[in-house]
Amino acid sequence: MKLYSLVFTFNKKNCLILALLALLLPLLLTACGGEDPTATPTTAVSDTTASTAQTTAAQTTTATTSSTASSGTTAAAPTAAVSPGSTTSAAQTAPAATSTPADPAGTPFAVSTAGVPASPTPTGALNPDQQILNMAGPDVNTFDPALSSDTGTSFVMRQLYSGLVTLDKNLNVVPDLAAKMPDLSAGSTLYTFKLREGAKFQSGKEITAEDFKYSFERASDPKLIAPDGASALPAANYMTDIVGVREKLDGKANDISGVQVKDKYTLEIKLTAARPQFLAKLTYNVFFVVNKDAVSKGFEQVDGSGPFKLLEYKRDQFLKLGRNDNFYLGAPRLSQVNLALGANAANSTVLYDQGKLDLAGVGASAEVERALDPGGTLNKELVVKPQLNLFYLAFNTHARPFDDIKVRQAFSLVVDRPRIARAMFENKVKPASGILPPGLPGYTGNPGPLSYDIGKARDLIAQSSYRSPANLPHITLYSTGDPLAGVLQATYKEAFGINLEVRNYDLREFQSGLSQKQFQMYLYGWTADYPDPENFLRSLLGNSSPYNESGYNSNQFEDLMKQGDQQTDMNRRLEYYAQAERLALGDAPLLPIYHEVSYTLVKPYVRGLEITPAGVWSLKDVYILR
Template identity: 30%
Template sequence: MKKNSTPKFRLMSAAIVSVLLFLLWAGSVLAADSSKNDQAKPGAEYRVPLASEPGKLDPAYITSVYAVNVALNIFDGLVEFDKDLNIVPAIARRWMISRDHRTYTFFLRKGVKFHNGREVIAADFVYSLQRLLDPETQSPVASFFSHILGASEFHEGKSQTVNGLSAPDPYTFKIELREPFAPFISILATVNAAVVPKEAVGPDFGKTPVGTGPFRLHTREPGNRIVLSANKAYFAGPPIIETLNFRIYSNDQWEVIFNDFEKGLLDQAFIPSDKYDEIIATSRYTKNYQFSSTPGLNLVYIGMNQSIPPFDDHRVRQAVSYAVDTETIVREITKRGSVPAKGVLPPGIAGFDPNFKGYAYDVEKARKLLAEAGYPKGENFPPADIWTVSKSENVRKQLEACQKYLAEIGIQIIPRFAKNWKEFIGVINDKKAPMFYAAWYADYPDADNFLYVLFHSRSSTNRMGYKNAEVDKMLEQARRETDYLKRVTMYRKTERTVMNEAPVLCLHINTFNNLLQPWVKGMEIGYLGAPYIPFRKVSIRRR
């Protein structure tokens, strides 16, 4: 057996590291200062904005960043990410991975307790992962764990248990895979792999979750707030703050959130695009607040539904990608440190190709492709709805810009604004939207979480209806490949194949820009952004 207690991700090229270091310096990204925590205000409340209702707080069902934001404070898994994306121990104090990369053995801490007071044992992890794979659960993230030995047979009702999950003793948990799956240890660090107590799970578990985390649910008022209280018995030590108050806003009201922050009603806020330049240049902000800027692992894109003509023709999709000037959209609209996206993979992900140029703005090439597809100057091209859930001014301006650019080649798009996240996700999951504006934020720091999750034909989050047998094959091979450099090569080739068929128009990559109140200490915002902030380390120190 090969010991692997703290494996590290080799994510950054030298050039990217330089950029990150500059941003960390310029933005004063905040590190925990444990030497000052003894001055923290006792019983303090920390107030966090949520830009949308998070939905179920049940690890088996969580897919939105808003639910992750809350749930990571309630639940723990075997391992977790630190702010630099290293995999570090959580409930597992150490682990081993077999030489063939198929067997993972985790040695659990003793004395870790659920919020109901019962000690966590290995059988709880067997139950939690088996529940996630149970067809009756209908988990939208079950595919993340489908490589576990016996998962398919269990899902199909051919077996009563998942053979690859076992508990040799109360503090040893073993997972066997049917084949090597390179991203697996990263997936185990997501909230979906968290442990839950069988006795607490029921129809309302997503509303009244019970975990092992540093905070426990105190109050939930849909559409208003979610309040968590400190878990004094937390195995890694109790949080410094007493209460974590998530205030819920509707449909990405970034400007409203920021106004509330300036009034002192929130302790942190994401910076709206139209305020970014003012904030970094104005002493009123630089002197009175703390500024944090962190590059993100994400992609903002426009999906084109291949099941709805005329987007079933790759030439139409290519024409759209050539027709929109993403460089200008970023420079004049999105701003706030975002960068144009040339491809699917963002900088910082293994497989990112700095030499890949994507689609340059080229109106004549777009018109030519559209004519070849049978729509010269846009003749007979049906108006296309483009769906979004965001009602922010910034997104409106981006869509207006896309309308203008596409009108130049004869394509009319009509923005449709969903009432809420539930409506939006329903429309795009059911593939009823010809086009949609969305963002994908990494669940785990691996190219698999972009390319496989968005473009494999069997992925539930492939909302473009994209199908390519060769891409499916390459993505499946990359999952089995354990050689780092070979995986990088595979993902670069796959990305070029996908981009050539243009199922998405890649717009930009967001940087996480936040302001914090001056009394906030110990904040860590890593490359996975706000959803992964370890609030247990945060303190409030007012003078």
């Protein structure tokens, strides 16, 4: 919060200087022969991957938290600077200027100066036979970007597809299939995108504005059935700022009136109102472009526009990606990516030790302790990154006994979150007090209205409609196999003397039960799609969100969120969101438990990998140098 306002005042006062800088910098660069990628700030940083750009093991978690905080603020700062801008032209230049300082707006995109940071220049000769990356990960739920809603699937989507804009390693919005940042007009509600000319799908077909219009309309088509039978589409969470999407989702329109093709390479998107976070939202999977011809044949053969194409997939076993030679930023250096899934992904640290995996997420394991030792050999291979995520316990507000707010509050009050972080995770995670993670704009660090208090919890049960824990109905807790479920079982046994049943499902079953709102209480997590409080608050608790599985529905919450949306002043906007967060915490539809820190071991020969606080990596610039 403090850091943020500092940056903000700086921007406001020096708006002119920033705009000037933005105009001059690309000119200067071109004058100096700006082909050299190391001359641009973005590439200079990404060249030094595991040593400086990311926090290595030697640095402390606190240090990384503050670095995330500042990256979060820079991501949000441009949007704050945009809105108060008195003229449209100021609003147009500011975002492009601050988020991509090296972007020579208006000039054709050479690879090295594109808004998307170019691949770092290898410091030695690459052996083309060695460009294979082996890693492990969670399984994918779908290959349809319009239906992707979890991190495991999103990671694969990010390699196979792309959209108009994307997030760079600091979570700033940068152009991707768009040739430059869009022009804003009509009070910042009309976005005009110029597409990169000559960009192709993997099959070789050129990508045009029509493809985007088709993709957006397809993603919000109620006839698009999710594999788990859910009728609620991700579009309902991400696309509804666009004029006409609601009508399309409700089946009242055939097309999205707010998305217009001006010519082959020009796309206009009209919003219902000014939304400073819209461009960030636009980076999400649901806005990725798909090829109509390929989609009509299903997703057995993926034809995306991302740096990699799908070679082979065996559910629960493995997934293989191959280089897309048609990729518009130049083919990636990796020729193949092998992703071990399911049982093959278990014991990933052992496989990493044996050299069978080139990178492995290790969590708070013994390897982390080993690697955190500055004298240890693994120390240089560990990348620590606090994540913009939240792991939480949710209550179904429409099911007994959690339709009673006092029961929800009581069940929240007995969970000792600092103790869970300490005893279960050995302090390798950050106990949560609110919904928003540290580092996200709007994070307050306030303790929240419901902190550990067993006596108060027992009183609340006595005051509830059930009067005594003995009268509570049988309660089942659902999870995807997390040991935290067992800890909660013991917690509730101790606090209330009740026997909670725990059921563990695999992710697909879990997701399916979840979207049918069958679960009484469940453990799940949310990772930021873009660094804005709305992404957490409205996605998880908004009454029109397809992800609001707890069924929370509060008019007061909706009002506060709406008032927040309408603010042009970023600080005031965050204040409304903070009020909404506090209200929801008191109503207790969910209990935030912890925020994760990612610990990833990366072999020293893996170069160009950026591990971001949003958890989903791009392999576009990765290469192997032995």
